[in-house]
Amino acid sequence: MVTRIVTGFDGWQRGHALGGLPVAVLKKFGEDRASSLAALVAYYAFVSLFPLLLAFVSILGFVLDENPSLRKDVVDTALARIPVIGTELLDDVQPLTGSGIALAIGLGGALWAGLGVTLALGRAFAEIWDTPSLEQPGGLKARARGLALLAILGATLIASTAAAALAVGGGIGPAAERGAAIAGSLAFNVVACLTVFALLTPRPRRLRDLLPGVGLAAAGVLVLQALGGWYVDHAITDASAVYGTFAVVIGLLSWFWLVSHLLLVAAEVNVVLRWHLWPRSLTGELERADRVALQRYAQATRRDPREQIAVSFGDSSHPERPD
Numbered sequence: 172m173v174t175r176i177v178t179g180f181d182g183w184q185r186g187h188a189l190g191g192l193p194v195a196v197l198k199k200f201g202e203d204r205a206s207s208l209a210a211l212v213a214y215y216a217f218v219s220l221f222p223l224l225l226a227f228v229s230i231l232g233f234v235l236d237e238n239p240s241l242r243k244d245v246v247d248t249a250l251a252r253i254p255v256i257g258t259e260l261l262d263d264v265q266p267l268t269g270s271g272i273a274l275a276i277g278l279g280g281a282l283w284a285g286l287g288v289t290l291a292l293g294r295a296f297a298e299i300w301d302t303p304s305l306e307q308p309g310g311l312k313a314r315a316r317g318l319a320l321l322a323i324l325g326a327t328l329i330a331s332t333a334a335a336a337l338a339v340g341g342g343i344g345p346a347a348e349r350g351a352a353i354a355g356s357l358a359f360n361v362v363a364c365l366t367v368f369a370l371l372t373p374r375p376r377r378l379r380d381l382l383p384g385v386g387l388a389a390a391g392v393l394v395l396q397a398l399g400g401w402y403v404d405h406a407i408t409d410a411s412a413v414y415g416t417f418a419v420v421i422g423l424l425s426w427f428w429l430v431s432h433l434l435l436v437a438a439e440v441n442v443v444l445r446w447h448l449w450p451r452s453l454t455g456e457l458e459r460a461d462r463v464a465l466q467r468y469a470q471a472t473r474r475d476p477r478e479q480i481a482v483s484f485g486d487s488s489h490p491e492r493p494d
Contacts, residue, residue, distance in 0.1 A: 177453060177454065181453040181454050184450060188449070194450070195443050195450060196436065196440055200436060200439050205295070205298075205432075205439065208291075208294075209295070209431040209432040209435050212291045212292050212434070212435075213424065216427045216431065217424055218287065219288045223281065223282075223284075224250075225277075226285060227249065228246055229277075229281075244332050245328060245332045248331070282318065282321070283314075289314075289316070289317030289371065290314070293313055293316070293317075293371040296368075296373060301470065301471040302471065306373065308373075316371065324363055331358065331359045357389060357390070361386075367434070369381060372438070376445075383440050383444055385437070387433075387436070387437045387440060392430060395426060399422070399426050446463060447460065447463075462484060465482065465484075
C-alpha cells in the first residue's frame with residue numbers, strides 16, 4: 172500500500188510543477204544535509220549576536236554623536252527586530268568607551284567575532300550551490316564581504332528608521348501607521364535578504380537568479396518576527412524568573428534555527444530554479460533533473476583546478492549540461 176501511494180504521488184508530482192518544484196527543493200535540501208548547515212548558522216548567529224550589537228551601538232555613538240534622538244531610535248529599532256530578547260536589551264546595551272586604541276581593539280574583536288555568522292552562511296550557500304572548495308572565496312575575502320554586508324545592513328537600518336519616523340511625524344492614523352510599519356519591515360527584509368544573497372552566494376550567478384529566494388526569505392522572516400512577538404507575549408511575559416531565563420534562551424535559539432532554515436530553503440529554491448532541477452524522482456528512476464543534480468554533486472568534489480571528473484550512469488543516456 173505504501174509503495175502504491177508513493178508511486179502514485181511520484182507520478183503526479185513529476186507531471187505537475189506545483190508538486191514537483193517543492194519536492195525537488197526538499198529533496199535537494201536533504202541531499203545537501205542543509206539542516207546541519209542551518210544548525211551551524213544558528214549557533215554562530217546566537218554566539219555573534221551580542222558582539223555585533225556591541226559594535227553596532229559603539230559605531231552609532233561616533234556616527235550619530237550629534238543626533239542622540241536618532242541614535243536612540245535606530246538602536247531601539249534594531250533591538251525590536253530581535254525577537255524574544257530585543258525589548259529586554261533596550262536599557263542594557265551600552266557602547267564601548269575608553270581610549271582610542273582600546274576602543275579600536277574592542278570594536279575590531281567584536282566585529283571579528285560577529286563575522287562568524289556571515290562565514291557560516293557563506294559556506295552553507297557554497298554547499299547548496301555545489302561550489303568546489305577551490306572556487307570558494309578565501310578567509311580574508313570572505314570576511315571582507317561579511318564586513319560589507321554588515322555595513323550595508325546598518326545603513327539600511329538607519330534609513331528605514333528615519334523613514335518610519337517621518338511617516339509617524341506626518342500625522343497619519345493608527346491603522347495607516349501600522350501598515351507603514353509592516354511595509355517598512357518588509358522593505359528592510361527585502362533589502363537585507365537581497366544583500367545577504369548577493370554578497371554571500373558564490374559566483375558566477377545572476378541577480379535574477381536570487382530574486383525568488385529573496386522574496387521567500389523576506390516574507391518568511393516577517394512572519395517569524397511576528398511569531399517571535401507572539402511567543403514573548405504568551406510564553407515568557409508571565410513566566411517565573413528561572414523559567415523565563417530558560418524560555419528566553421530556548422526561544423532565541425529556536426528563532427535563529429528557524430530563520431537559518433528559511434534562508435537555506437530559499438537558497439535551495441534559487442538553485443532548483445536556476446538549473447531547472449525538477450521534477451525529481453522518488454522511486455529510483457533517473458529523471459533529467461536527477462542526472463544533472465548527481466553530476467553537479469560530483470563536480471563539487473574537485474580539489475584541484477587540473478582535476479577532471481566524468482559522470483556516467485551505466486546506460487546510453489547522459490545528463491544534460493546546465494546552461
